[in-house]
Amino acid sequence: MALTGVQVFKLLPKTNCKKCGFPTCLAFAMKLAQGGADISACPDVSEEAKTTLGEASAPPIRSxxxxxxxxxxxxxxxxxxxxxxxxxxxxxxxxxxxxxxxxxxxxxxxxxxxxxxxxxxxxxxxxxxxxxxxxxxxxxxxxxxxxxxxxxxxxxxxxxxxxxxxxxxxxxxxxxxxxxxxxxxxxxxxxxxxxxxxxxxxxxxxxxxxxxxxxxxxxxxxxxxxxxxxxxxxxxxxxxxxxxxxxxxxxxxxxxxxxxxxxxxxxxxxxxxxxxxxxxxxxxxxxxxxxxxxxxxxxxxxxxxxxxxxYTDPQVPMQVEQKIYEIGEPTADSPLMITTNFSLTYFIVAGEIENSKVPSRLAVMDSEGLSVLTAWAAGKFTAAKIAVFIQESGIGDTLTNKELILPGQVAILSGALEDKLGDWKITVGPREANAIPTYLKGRE
Amino acid sequence: MSFVVPKESFNGKVASVDFGKDDKALTIGGDSALPFLSFEGELPNKPVVAYEIQDCPPDDWPDTVREVYKDVSGDPVTWAKYCQDEQGAKAIALRLVSTHPDRGDKSAEEASQTIKDVLAAISVPLIILGSNHIEKDSTVLVAAAEAASGNNCVIGKAQEGNYKTIVAAALAHNHKLIAMSELDINLAKQLNILITQMGFDKNKLITDPMCSALGYGLEYTYSVMERIRLAGLAQNDPTMQPPILGDVGMYVWKVKETVASEADVPEWGSLEERGIAWETLTATSLILSGANLLIMRHPSAIENVGKTIDELV
CATH class of the missing domain: 3.20.20.20 (Dihydropteroate synthase-like)
Structure with missing residues (x-):
């Protein structure tokens, strides 16, 4: 069990000699309790105290x-x-x-x-x-x-x-x-x-x-x-x-x-x-x-x-690789949609495209693992960045019609994107992923 | 230092929900301990696995699982009887896929007839699922509840956008209800509150925090289920005490790992076993995190999850 700062303090010499680099023994004790200092910095501590502190600071499951x-x-x-x-x-x-x-x-x-x-x-x-x-x-x-x-x-x-x-x-x-x-x-x-x-x-x-x-x-x-x-x-x-x-x-x-x-x-x-x-x-x-x-x-x-x-870190959003994913077997006429690289966003959007049975391409843009609205709000899913991604991908050359389908949540980007991707048609898609099958089928 | 069993006891308890009728009725929930930790609480009911069938041929299911049902899946009554009589299904989940506007747009009346026919042919409990089209489900499931009146079915799924009519119908015809939200414990809680505020008994509710397949967001479903169960037991939050549903099959049998042939992806090995393992491991993971009811497709996956459950209790 980890010791509190006061418990650690009781094991120290209480001389406030400053040799450890801290102004007082209590300050050193507090730092030790947080794991921010090492007991060996104190030249005067007893062997018994070292043993006690060593055991207390060992991880609960040995590694x-x-x-x-x-x-x-x-x-x-x-x-x-x-x-x-x-x-x-x-x-x-x-x-x-x-x-x-x-x-x-x-x-x-x-x-x-x-x-x-x-x-x-x-x-x-x-x-x-x-x-x-x-x-x-x-x-x-x-x-x-x-x-x-x-x-x-x-x-x-x-x-x-x-x-x-x-x-x-x-x-x-x-x-x-x-x-x-x-x-x-x-x-x-x-x-x-x-x-x-x-x-x-x-x-x-x-x-x-x-x-x-x-x-x-x-x-x-x-x-x-x-x-x-x-x-x-x-x-x-x-x-x-x-x-x-x-x-x-x-x-x-x-x-x-x-x-x-x-x-x-x-x-x-x-x-x-x-x-x-x-x-x-x-x-x-x-x-x-x-x-x-x-x-x-x-x-x-x-x-x-x-x-x-x-074993995935629950605090770090899982990300998928930035690229143009093919779903089904798309041809030059198949629709191209775009979304962000938060893994859950990708899984849900890709899953709904699969459900539609309409062969499609899904451009997944690196937004540092943020979902569409969050990425837009954080300036990571902007018209300028989307334009660079689409142009650098070269995907336009493989399509009969250069058309990009935006998530409905960021419909606001469509004007700016049309300016930046001059020869592309920008279409606003559904706001929610579960509307994608109906939407894609409706286009056919 | 001698070992003392570190027990934890909780004030909360998962609601017991029964469905079906007569000697084939089933009960899920009732847990006062975390999944399978029977040394510190009561776990009176094993998780139940229902066989998924649908009201139209499963053209969109991959070969591994479609082949199994190829002689029976042309007709939901034959299919349901096959699952009950040949596979020993303890419960059947009928998904009304063909009522979806894009999948045939069959009417609520046609769906009602299918339900009546299936109910007449089987004795095990029936779970009736809409096509997951918010507007259409709100009329189809209302008709379904009426068609199944007196059979103590599970009806679903009520979602934020359509729960009112579905809740009213389940209430009127005395069915159990699945409330589904999208991978967020707060949304699950909010929907349960909205539904109980309509006068729906919280002990007749089953919560579906949305499933995901192994490798495709399973960790989110796993943790949301774990957190719901902890909130229900440790914090004794009554809105987090319904039994939990894992609608496994429909999420598993579309991911690449259950579809791609060994010729295409040799490093993934045999497609048949890969698909079955994918559904099995998704289901096993979810019973560990709190699922009380599973809806699955492949008989071999269902059998192995059943054996796993038998080993766990």
Whole structure:
């Protein structure tokens, strides 16, 4: 729990020596409480006070990355229960589970390596591979882990094996990739934590239920490993949503440190659509890693998209790219409409044009994510700017008749636009998107 | 430090709304906890999924979902019976698409006859939806309410521009009512207030804050639903306590991801599974944020959402 300025002040020497750069200890304390200063600026503070302040200022959910390199998925550091309160921070990583004796291991690992796609300007990918020790054989497991690491050189690795001796050999084989060890149970915690500590790897704490899990994370932390991922043993969707909610609430609302870690959920099901559905439950409800059985393109596209939706910043309007979008299969005679690049505006306008079944073009102009009226009021959707956009797009050369349909809300711009786009006809369209189908059909 | 279950209890409660009749009647709502968190409150009714049908062939539905119904969708009665008898639909949502001025402009009388025919053929509850044309709906849904009198249907959607006549008709014929606003919690609240001020019982209202498809504004619908539910439970705001509708199918089965072939977009994989997953994940996301009633199209998506719900409760 964060301390107040007065609580911090009580821990300081109260000498007002100014060495920290602040005029008084109280002023320094206030700044510390807001996170605007560092305790190390005070040369006279006691070690005990440093420890107390350090613990108080640690994030309620520990943050770290799995693996190495730029693409290593970050996790933890979440601050809220609901996405409308504040942006969810680190998107849930997707991991495929592959058995060490699976003949198609190399092909599946390559599938992960090639899973990148671009969606509305973000590069999305399957981030991790979980290699399961199904063979029970140390040599087989180590070879499988090496092969997966080689075929998917940028993927984070999760070593899914509860036998410490087998894990130790595998960890050493890919130590430079900092694999996530899966993991520590009450029985093997000492041995597993020792391996994690020796190789600076994160570890999964596996227990059945949150009480046992809390005790286990304390034990692991006591053994010197702090980068812990929680596996509460949740299997059904109900256990996933209940456990994950209780874990996040305990960490955020009760400052309960033993559960202040990222969460992993196994969502593997026999039926691929159901698996995607259960995966979406975990993504929406606080998982930091989900483990799936397969990464078909249709499935990852849907999961990437849902993850993107959940992790979008609610305070920053989503924007779509400025360009002329084709809807249906427009010809040189098809109508050209214009709107702004606020994603919701675009989705609704484009959706209504689709509903009309009239092939059309929709010019989407960069208005910094503002809707039509707001953008107009803010001077970002003006006749001059629209004219520049339309001329630079060169779209006029591809049309039989140079006609631009304006949103009815900004009918006021039509005169000025006609002046600036001399050879264009400017038409005022409907005020509301739901009138677009009738309007477009009426033109035909 | 020992773990204590962090529970939250709320003063507010979602209204219980029943529809349909006899042993096939359904109840939604009644929640006194956030979705699926049954350890801290009552969640007496599972979310319900209704099969969407329409009063004319679904020429504008993409192949993946149109093919499923190709032998039955020529006639709404056959289609409704197929959903009830072959697919095991618990509820059916009949959309009166052909009353739209651009889609056939059928009269309110023709729509009434269709409703009577469908009601005569099925025993599961019926949700009657207009064509989402503000003016036309205000006459079609009034006639529909009368045609369905005595069947305890759900009628919708009443919107800001046409709610008065539709509310009066639902009141007169004792139906439940869907109030729809456009992705804004304040508009949803305002419309619910206007409707209850007409003497409509707030316990007969279902709120539709407007759906969006996965990847096409889903985050807005998700958060508006979450905020409505929190306002109803935590702030005990009676105007925010109706059960919530997610009209999923019509928003999903037009986006590019449910239409574009694998040949056109190879990096998106199989179209069939992609479309079904798109509808499934949209629906699953919305039941997590508070939807109590869903309207969906593809039987496989409906089945998988049902399995997800069964796992969640």
């Amino acid at each position: 770290f990355a799995i693996g190495t390199g730029d693409k290593a998925p970050k996790m933890g550091a979440e601050t809220v229960m609901f996405r409308h309160e504040k942006k969810f921070v680190n998107p849930c990583a997707i991991a495929i589970n592959i058995k060490d004796n699976d003949d198609s291991l190399a092909a599946k690992a390559e599938e992960v390596a090639n899973s990148e796609i671009d969606r509305v300007g973000q590069i999305l990918r399957v981030e991790a591979i979980s290699i399961e020790c199904a063979s029970g054989d140390s040599a087989t497991y180590e070879a499988a882990v090496k092969l997966a690491a080689e075929k998917a050189p940028e993927a984070a690795l999760i070593l899914n094996c509860k036998d410490a001796a087998v894990v130790e050999a595998a960890v050493k084989a890919v130590a430079d990739r900092k694999p996530l060890i899966n993991g520590a149970t009450d029985e093997n915690a000492e041995a597993m934590a020792a391996i994690a500590k020796a190789n600076s790897c994160p570890i999964i704490a596996c227990a059945d239920g949150l009480e046992a899990l809390s005790a286990l994370t304390e034990k692991i932390k006591g053994l010197g490993v702090e980068d812990i991922v929680l596996d509460s043993g949740a299997k059904s969707a109900k256990e996933i949503i209940v456990n994950n909610t209780q874990i996040r609430r305990a960490a955020l609302k009760k400052s309960f440190k033993p559960l202040g870690y990222p969460v992993i959920n196994n969502v593997i099901r026999d039926n691929a659509i159901l698996e995607a559905s259960i995966a979406s439950v975990a993504i929406a409800k606080y998982a930091s890693i989900i483990v799936v059985s397969s990464v078909e393109k249709w499935k990852t596209l849907a999961l990437f998209t849902q993850r993107q939706n959940i």
